[in-house]
Amino acid sequence: MLSIPLHTPFVTALRRTSTIDTLIVSLELADGTTGLGEAPQVWAVTGDSVASAAACVEQVLAPVLVGADSDDWDVLAAEVARACARNFGAKAAVETALLDAVARASGMPLAHLFADVAGVPRPVSRGVGLGGEGLGGGAVGVVGVGVAGGGAAAVFEVATDVTISAGSPEALRSAAQARVAEGFTRLKLKVGTDAATDVARVRAVREAAGPDIGVRLDANQGWSREDAVAVIRALAEADLGVEIVEQPVAGEDVEGLAWVRERVDLPIMADETVYGATDLERVIRLEAADAVNVKLAKCGGPLTGLRLLARAREAGLGTMVGSMMESHVGVATAASMVAAVGTSAVSDLDAAWWATHSPYAGGPTYGPGVIRLPEAHGLGMALV
Numbered sequence: 001m002l003s004i005p006l007h008t009p010f011v012t013a014l015r016r017t018s019t020i021d022t023l024i025v026s027l028e029l030a031d032g033t034t035g036l037g038e039a040p041q042v043w044a045v046t047g048d049s050v051a052s053a054a055a056c057v058e059q060v061l062a063p064v065l066v067g068a069d070s071d072d073w074d075v076l077a078a079e080v081a082r083a084c085a086r087n088f089g090a091k092a093a094v095e096t097a098l099l100d101a102v103a104r105a106s107g108m109p110l111a112h113l114f115a116d117v118a119g120v121p122r123p124v125s126r127g128v129g130l131g132g133e134g135l136g137g138g139a140v141g142v143v144g145v146g147v148a149g150g151g152a153a154a155v156f157e158v159a160t161d162v163t164i165s166a167g168s169p170e171a172l173r174s175a176a177q178a179r180v181a182e183g184f185t186r187l188k189l190k191v192g193t194d195a196a197t198d199v200a201r202v203r204a205v206r207e208a209a210g211p212d213i214g215v216r217l218d219a220n221q222g223w224s225r226e227d228a229v230a231v232i233r234a235l236a237e238a239d240l241g242v243e244i245v246e247q248p249v250a251g252e253d254v255e256g257l258a259w260v261r262e263r264v265d266l267p268i269m270a271d272e273t274v275y276g277a278t279d280l281e282r283v284i285r286l287e288a289a290d291a292v293n294v295k296l297a298k299c300g301g302p303l304t305g306l307r308l309l310a311r312a313r314e315a316g317l318g319t320m321v322g323s324m325m326e327s328h329v330g331v332a333t334a335a336s337m338v339a340a341v342g343t344s345a346v347s348d349l350d351a352a353w354w355a356t357h358s359p360y361a362g363g364p365t366y367g368p369g370v371i372r373l374p375e376a377h378g379l380g381m382a383l384v
């Protein structure tokens with residue numbers, strides 16, 4: 001169990017936090033190869049806590065794997081998914097630890113295992129600091145440029161936004177300026193705390209960021225149906241260049257999400273509405289969203305996550321991979337999914353950037369607007 005301080009408080013319509021509280025699961029194969037997985041505490045969204053995830057792993061999920069043959073990892077992952085109701089964070093942690101160990105034992109990065117699972121070509125790493133192709137306008141969340149040599153570390157580079165916590169227009173203005181100065185090119189603004197002033201806050205961010213920075217919004221279920229329509233229409237009218245509005249209404253109100261989407265022009269992304277495949281099918285059937293945000297702590301692991309991304313793409317929905325407020329293990333796993341299969345929208349994987357330090361050896365680092373995964377065996381990470 002880890003508690004990692006944040007350098008800046010993280011504030012949404014649902015919660016305020018100044019630490020990442022998370023459970024790290026470590027799995028060891030008979031040959032000593034280890035794997036890591038993460039179950040973040042998210043009381044306000046999934047209802048999972050560090051204590052509940054630990055109980056689930058110890059009492060229900062670990063017994064599925066202990067003594068089993070890791071060559072049967074796909075069968076074992078399905079058994080983990082079926083072993084109990086919900087507890088998606090705990091399931092994601094265990095499945096990730098298993099896949100990390102399997103990839104490590106096979107001498108391949110997790111992103112390559114994910115590409116094999118998805119039936120797509122393995123992504124190509126690139127050398128950091130050797131120039132390259134830029135970020136392709138941000139349409140695809142991954143850069144795979146075949147540059148190597150020069151002693152530079154080979155990495156998979158995945159573009160990410162950075163979140164601006166909910167706050168006053170003045171606080172948002174200075175936060176937006178600071179993030180842009182640090183090299184982020186896409187800002188995610190938390191709204192939904194006060195419909196009456198949401199437009200003013202978005203305007204403050206747009207003015208501070210300038211015209212060339214991407215601005216996306218996340219209401220985190222904070223609006224009523226009517227408020228959502230009113231605010232989103234006002235945002236469109238104010239022409240503030242909002243690229244997408246995430247989860248305007250309560251997660252379980254799928255009909256409400258469709259009701260809002262039918263009445264506004266800005267694209268709507270489902271987050272808290274979509275945990276797994278059944279939720280995604282309902283969104284597709286009701287035409288309730290233009291895009292979906294896939295997170296490990298909601299869907300129960302990368303194998304389901306990859307299936308959700310494929311199904312959403314097939315149904316014509318936009319795709320994004322995000323994370324909870326979680327640490328480098330969870331974020332690196334999610335970024336490995338993006339490196340493997342790509343997404344239509346730039347990722348939302350800044351969570352570990354908020355941490356004052358990494359409690360791991362190895363693992364992802366952040367560059368301007370990107371998260372970098374070392375080309376390692378598995379995640380290439382260890383607790384220190």
Ligand SMILES: [Mg+2]
Pocket residue numbers: 218220246247271272293
């Ligand atoms: Mg969200």
